[in-house]
Amino acid sequence: MIKLGNLEIGEKTHIVGVIPGEKFLKEVTNTTIDILELRIDRFDNLEPNFLIETIKDLRKKTTLPLLATIRRKEETDFKPPKHILSEKERLNLFKQVIPFVDGVDIELQAKEIISPVINFAKGKKKTLIISYHNFKETPGNEKLGIIVKEAKRKGADIVKIATYAKNIDDVARLMCFTYQCSQKPLVSISLGKIGSISRIIGSVFGSCLTYAFLDESKNGQLSIKELVDTINRIYERR
Amino acid sequence: MIKLGNLEIGEKTHIVGVIPGEKFLKEVTNTTIDILELRIDRFDNLEPNFLIETIKDLRKKTTLPLLATIRRKEETDFKPPKHILSEKERLNLFKQVIPFVDGVDIELQAKEIISPVINFAKGKKKTLIISYHNFKETPGNEKLGIIVKEAKRKGADIVKIATYAKNIDDVARLMCFTYQCSQKPLVSISLGKIGSISRIIGSVFGSCLTYAFLDESKNGQLSIKELVDTINRIYERR
Numbered sequence: 001m002i003k004l005g006n007l008e009i010g011e012k013t014h015i016v017g018v019i020p021g022e023k024f025l026k027e028v029t030n031t032t033i034d035i036l037e038l039r040i041d042r043f044d045n046l047e048p049n050f051l052i053e054t055i056k057d058l059r060k061k062t063t064l065p066l067l068a069t070i071r072r073k074e075e076t077d078f079k080p081p082k083h084i085l086s087e088k089e090r091l092n093l094f095k096q097v098i099p100f101v102d103g104v105d106i107e108l109q110a111k112e113i114i115s116p117v118i119n120f121a122k123g124k125k126k127t128l129i130i131s132y133h134n135f136k137e138t139p140g141n142e143k144l145g146i147i148v149k150e151a152k153r154k155g156a157d158i159v160k161i162a163t164y165a166k167n168i169d170d171v172a173r174l175m176c177f178t179y180q181c182s183q184k185p186l187v188s189i190s191l192g193k194i195g196s197i198s199r200i201i202g203s204v205f206g207s208c209l210t211y212a213f214l215d216e217s218k219n220g221q222l223s224i225k226e227l228v229d230t231i232n233r234i235y236e237r238r
Numbered sequence: 239m240i241k242l243g244n245l246e247i248g249e250k251t252h253i254v255g256v257i258p259g260e261k262f263l264k265e266v267t268n269t270t271i272d273i274l275e276l277r278i279d280r281f282d283n284l285e286p287n288f289l290i291e292t293i294k295d296l297r298k299k300t301t302l303p304l305l306a307t308i309r310r311k312e313e314t315d316f317k318p319p320k321h322i323l324s325e326k327e328r329l330n331l332f333k334q335v336i337p338f339v340d341g342v343d344i345e346l347q348a349k350e351i352i353s354p355v356i357n358f359a360k361g362k363k364k365t366l367i368i369s370y371h372n373f374k375e376t377p378g379n380e381k382l383g384i385i386v387k388e389a390k391r392k393g394a395d396i397v398k399i400a401t402y403a404k405n406i407d408d409v410a411r412l413m414c415f416t417y418q419c420s421q422k423p424l425v426s427i428s429l430g431k432i433g434s435i436s437r438i439i440g441s442v443f444g445s446c447l448t449y450a451f452l453d454e455s456k457n458g459q460l461s462i463k464e465l466v467d468t469i470n471r472i473y474e475r476r
Contacts, residue, residue, distance in 0.1 A: 204410050
């Protein structure tokens, strides 16, 4: 069983509350979520000491597992990115924060730094999410299978696939791919307006995590309340 | 393209409002539904003349396509059944009402009368739904495939599968079966409390109809409003 902090991953869908910048830290009071993700690339202040103190303060406020993500600029869902970090800078940031969190998310397509990030995270016994983003399309099932296999081969504890849904068929296909995929735990999300239902129904098809921003104003996202209520209703009916 | 009355079936998920008895006829004012199903086995009065007059009155009130269902007592979702009709009585009722409706639902497992009902409906150029109910389990995919094929072979315009979901996996499996089934149009519904989400997400996976009772008090069903709002939101996002 894969764990993130003390949380066992895979039995049910856990809700990740995303903190997209330091000003949202004060909103970390929501006890209905299961995991917190620090989207460090959305913070104004990237000073390592500030980030480490921020994480330590969070630990006093909450016992939720913490996930560190410094999204690669080419794969950010926010356009434009807040910082234009070189891969070397990003690697350095990862090394500073990884010791203080429970897990880390690194992009499969981050060719330059994926290996050192993985090695560093594994050395610190942290849970490793390897993520794949595609804002243009949902690749065919064969390509999706190759992506999952490659991420697993590199040592992913959890594979995350987030791909743009052009139509409802793309959503159905990704959900069925997830259901039928033997390489669990897997997170799958259809991006875009049509895709937002995947954040709820992923829990039916075996997606182990679903993400919602603590800042509930973000376009196209579901609110945490909407997610929690709906997913709990699905599980209550089990 | 299969039609039910003037409605083309299969392009999107249509909502069937079920009339479970004569006292619910007055509730036929909801313009947000697409089709009306007369659950004749739930009517108190089974006099053919009364039923025919009822259907004629409905035609004055609404232009929605009408579907006649006289559910076989072994397959009714209401326990106990209101009437204990012999198959001969049921066949006779079918013959009386079929000329006045747009489509008819007959059970694949109604061995004694399925052929004459089909022949009669085809003779009257009515749309034919062949349905399969299983209140104990969701059969394996191979068996589901055989059911669909058999219904198609018998002349079904639309095949309807309604099977009990013991767990969320049964829901996911039926939805993926529906998505991957080449024999459309297909209706698929997971029965039971866990399964009720299938009435909404079936629209993502290609189920062409979803059913809700005009009597919104029925246990385990979603209300028409809940169905319509959610499904419309899915389609708006297309």
